[in-house]
Amino acid sequence: MVANLHHQNYNPHHWEYWIPRSIHYACRIEKYKANKPMPMPDWAIREMVADWLGAGRAYEDKWADMKNWSWFESHYLKMDFHNDTRQKLSKVLNEIGYQPTAEFKEKTNDFSRMG
16 A cells, blocks of 8 residues: 555556645645645656556456546546646546546536537
């Protein structure tokens, strides 16, 4: 568990990395507050999506179904992203052919224009 938290908090392709955990860190970047997400750069968003896909392939022995990506849809609402990151993530997922289920679209407006 500790190793997993360390990996998430020290690798920029994890969304957790972009949430300042200390008020001391957040104060150095005035417009960001502790425990509020900062925007992720494009390369980190793409690497994060690749990591999700690769982990799914490793754990489930198959690639994710872009029309029914159950892992993503069950975890997404628990993730805390900056609004800019949410918009960019939506575009990246659209590029790889992700089509949110109707049930998932009802839970979030982030992907309402997709599929």
